[in-house]
Amino acid sequence: MWRNVWAVIRREYIQRVRTKSFVFGTIAVPLIMIMMIAIPVVIAERSEDGERRIVVVDRTGVLLERLESELVELGWTVEPEVWAADVEDRLRQRAEEGEILGFLMLDDETLGQGVATFQTTSRPTPVRGLTLRGAITRAAMEYRLEGSGGAESMLSGGELIVEMLSDTPGVNPDDDGPQFAVAYAGAMILYMVILIYSVAVMRATLEEKTSRIVEVIVASMKPWHLLLGKIIGVGAVSLTQISIWILAGTLAVAAGIPTLMSARPDLTGLVDLQAALPGFGMLTLFAGFFVAGFFMYSGIYAAVGAMCNTDEEANQAQLPVVMLLVGPIIMVMPVIQDPSATWATVASLFPLFSPILMWARIAGGGVPAWQIALSFVLMAFAIVAIAWVAGRIYRVGILMTGTLPSLPELWRWVRAA
Amino acid sequence: MTENGYAVRLEGVTKRFGKHTAVSEFDLEVPRGIIYGLLGPNGSGKTTTIRMIMGILLPDEGSVTLFGQDPDVTRRTKVGYLPEERGVYRKMKCLEFVTFLAEIRGVPRAEGRRRALEWLERLGLPEWGDRRVEDLSKGMQQKIQFIGTVIHEPELLILDEPFSGLDPINQDVLEEIVRDFRAKGTTILFSTHLMDQAERLCERVCLISKSRKVIDADMKELKEAERGGIVAVEFEGPDGWIAGPEVERVEAVNGGFHLMLTAGADHQAILRRGVSAGAMILRFDLVEPRLHDIFVRYAGADASGDAGTPTAGAGRTNVGDA
Numbered sequence: 001m002w003r004n005v006w007a008v009i010r011r012e013y014i015q016r017v018r019t020k021s022f023v024f025g026t027i028a029v030p031l032i033m034i035m036m037i038a039i040p041v042v043i044a045e046r047s048e049d050g051e052r053r054i055v056v057v058d059r060t061g062v063l064l065e066r067l068e069s070e071l072v073e074l075g076w077t078v079e080p081e082v083w084a085a086d087v088e089d090r091l092r093q094r095a096e097e098g099e100i101l102g103f104l105m106l107d108d109e110t111l112g113q114g115v116a117t118f119q120t121t122s123r124p125t126p127v128r129g130l131t132l133r134g135a136i137t138r139a140a141m142e143y144r145l146e147g148s149g150g151a152e153s154m155l156s157g158g159e160l161i162v163e164m165l166s167d168t169p170g171v172n173p174d175d176d177g178p179q180f181a182v183a184y185a186g187a188m189i190l191y192m193v194i195l196i197y198s199v200a201v202m203r204a205t206l207e208e209k210t211s212r213i214v215e216v217i218v219a220s221m222k223p224w225h226l227l228l229g230k231i232i233g234v235g236a237v238s239l240t241q242i243s244i245w246i247l248a249g250t251l252a253v254a255a256g257i258p259t260l261m262s263a264r265p266d267l268t269g270l271v272d273l274q275a276a277l278p279g280f281g282m283l284t285l286f287a288g289f290f291v292a293g294f295f296m297y298s299g300i301y302a303a304v305g306a307m308c309n310t311d312e313e314a315n316q317a318q319l320p321v322v323m324l325l326v327g328p329i330i331m332v333m334p335v336i337q338d339p340s341a342t343w344a345t346v347a348s349l350f351p352l353f354s355p356i357l358m359w360a361r362i363a364g365g366g367v368p369a370w371q372i373a374l375s376f377v378l379m380a381f382a383i384v385a386i387a388w389v390a391g392r393i394y395r396v397g398i399l400m401t402g403t404l405p406s407l408p409e410l411w412r413w414v415r416a417a
Numbered sequence: 418m419t420e421n422g423y424a425v426r427l428e429g430v431t432k433r434f435g436k437h438t439a440v441s442e443f444d445l446e447v448p449r450g451i452i453y454g455l456l457g458p459n460g461s462g463k464t465t466t467i468r469m470i471m472g473i474l475l476p477d478e479g480s481v482t483l484f485g486q487d488p489d490v491t492r493r494t495k496v497g498y499l500p501e502e503r504g505v506y507r508k509m510k511c512l513e514f515v516t517f518l519a520e521i522r523g524v525p526r527a528e529g530r531r532r533a534l535e536w537l538e539r540l541g542l543p544e545w546g547d548r549r550v551e552d553l554s555k556g557m558q559q560k561i562q563f564i565g566t567v568i569h570e571p572e573l574l575i576l577d578e579p580f581s582g583l584d585p586i587n588q589d590v591l592e593e594i595v596r597d598f599r600a601k602g603t604t605i606l607f608s609t610h611l612m613d614q615a616e617r618l619c620e621r622v623c624l625i626s627k628s629r630k631v632i633d634a635d636m637k638e639l640k641e642a643e644r645g646g647i648v649a650v651e652f653e654g655p656d657g658w659i660a661g662p663e664v665e666r667v668e669a670v671n672g673g674f675h676l677m678l679t680a681g682a683d684h685q686a687i688l689r690r691g692v693s694a695g696a697m698i699l700r701f702d703l704v705e706p707r708l709h710d711i712f713v714r715y716a717g718a719d720a721s722g723d724a725g726t727p728t729a730g731a732g733r734t735n736v737g738d739a
Contacts, residue, residue: 003520003521003523004520004521004522004523007517007520007521008521011506011509011513011517014513015506015508015509019508208504211504211505211506211507212500212502212503212504213504213505213506214504215468215471215473215498215500215502215504216498216500216504216518216565216566217521218472218473219471219472219473219492219493219496219498220492220493220494220518220521220522221493221521399473399474
């Protein structure tokens with residue numbers, strides 16, 4: 001048995017990896033992703049270029065003079081303010097009224113460890129945040145070096161605490177830039193890749209059926225083995241593509257961040273950015289969710305392909321299945337904002353939603369390990385159940401011509417096979 | 418002959434599609450090592466029968482055995498099947514496509530590749546191995562498909578209309594290959610409506626008409642039995658005498674006539690009638706019947722609703738219900 005399953009896997013893999021669309025997709029998708037991330041950053045960067053007023057409360061009395069020029073360079077108008085007990089409340093009010101963009105508090109801790117607090121209604125873009133933090137750290141370091149104190153404590157790069165003012169609409173006070181991006185982009189990629197490759201299984205099934213080559217193949221092997229080989233083959237192609245993307249991404253980060261750091265030593269926060277990127281554990285989970293999702297959906301799609309006779313029929317018949325994938329995508333944003341809500345937990349444990357929603361919750365942070373384990377167990381059951389039903393529909397469907405079967409008819413196929 | 422002597426055996430096989438009965442109570446026994454023709458007009462149930470042998474359709478009644486065993490077991494590696502509707506992987510290279518078909522039937526890849534190259538050479542396509550199947554003409558695709566059918570050296574070849582779509586030269590090439598396989602001991606079951614091919618190739622034929630078996634006989638015996646069924650005449654003078662109760666149909670053939678007699682008719686009676694009618698008879702010959710004529714006689718009679726009459730001694734002979 002395994003010899004012919006292997007032959008199908010091999011054929012499927014080699015034929016697909018050779019196509020122009022595979023090569024194109026492998027190269028183009030990362031480029032598109034980079035553009036999708038870069039364009040909003042650039043736009044956000046631009047939009048902040050207008051008149052922006054920030055207030056700086058310098059309790060040290062020595063840092064502002066060293067900082068001011070860089071803050072101006074960042075496009076901010078700087079308004080110094082003397083410290084008083086109620087200064088924070090007053091400034092917060094002014095910020096909430098939209099009079100100022102935010103305020104920066106510099107104190108002895110800033111001087112000692114480079115830690116400063118920036119309260120704002122509008123989160124600075126990563127680059128701007130890093131520049132600001134670099135400027136503050138350098139100013140503090142300069143002062144320390146000019147005086148007697150050593151600057152060792154500053155070598156770690158200091159820290160800029162950004163506090164979002166509460167009533168800012170549309171921004172989650174807890175959200176953390178890079179992590180949010182990982183959760184959201186990861187969910188989108190999972191959706192895309194599962195859909196694209198499951199549809200590929202459907203198309204291949206349909207093509208074999210309409211070209212009648214399937215009659216020759218199933219004369220020589222069990223339909224179930226053909227289906228299995230096809231799914232594994234297409235799955236291997238998709239894993240190859242994803243691996244290339246991840247490898248390219250890792251290389252880009254590994255080579256890019258040090259380069260950027262040496263070019264712009266002031267962007268000390270790049271180290272943190274690097275730390276926030278998904279690590280090996282997350283990548284493994286990502287691959288796990290993909291594989292589980294692909295096995296579930298490709299089985300369903302293969303059954304859809306087997307029961308149709310034309311592309312048009314297949315496009316219609318797959319609509320309900322697409323909805324199963326679009327559903328969780330609609331829920332991704334709310335889930336990221338409140339990953340521990342009961343509804344989010346329940347939805348993310350539903351096997352057909354798990355790949356996207358459980359991923360989003362995990363990447364968003366704070367999902368107990370048992371829930372992750374449970375979602376994989378449930379998905380494993382779902383895969384077996386889908387394989388059982390879809391395999392039977394497939395077996396009857398690929399050799400059947402005529403009108404699209406009705407649901408009761410499908411059920412007969414499942415029971416008859 | 419023992420049970421195992423049959424490469425294919427169908428017993429009482431019936432297949433219905435809705436109200437239409439495509440194949441009705443069909444028995445078929447294909448002995449090993451012969452070329453067996455499944456003949457019949459379009460829509461008579463040939464392809465349905467073959468699809469049931471291949472397990473693509475399941476019979477509503479009756480059973481199918483291959484080599485005396487459950488066909489699911491033997492079919493996978495022992496049978497080569499060329500379906501009527503040709504299917505290929507259009508994007509694959511010819512050589513890879515054929516090698517793949519060998520591989521799923523248990524031929525190791527290297528061996529499959531070697532055989533594929535040999536076959537491409539033999540069928541005059543050596544330079545096409547690295548081209549995609551879709552780049553080939555239809556006739557060439559059909560050759561590739563045929564290679565795919567025989568690449569694993571099956572013990573039984575089932576070919577559904579293998580000659581249709583091929584030019585005469587390639588029909589001859591294919592015929593020769595079929596004979597080669599027969600010489601090696603392969604059993605060949607093929608369907609066709611081309612009587613010339615069937616006549617040249619088949620050792621035994623089965624004629625299906627309207628879902629039922631009409632004739633199932635050894636080719637030689639069939640011809641013997643049908644001999645005397647056709648009289649070729651040439652004459653001068655009156656021609657009214659050639660029609661009569663013994664004559665089913667008259668066909669004009671280069672200068673003379675072929676008289677198709679009803680079964681068991683006495684041709685001497687016709688001759689006597691001709692002489693007494695004053696015709697000058699130049700030729701009065703019992704001709705070897707062509708399969709074509711037998712085919713038309715049975716399938717045509719059956720199709721027009723006349724009851725065909727069984728011919729004595731022609732092996733197993735069934736007649737469709739009138």
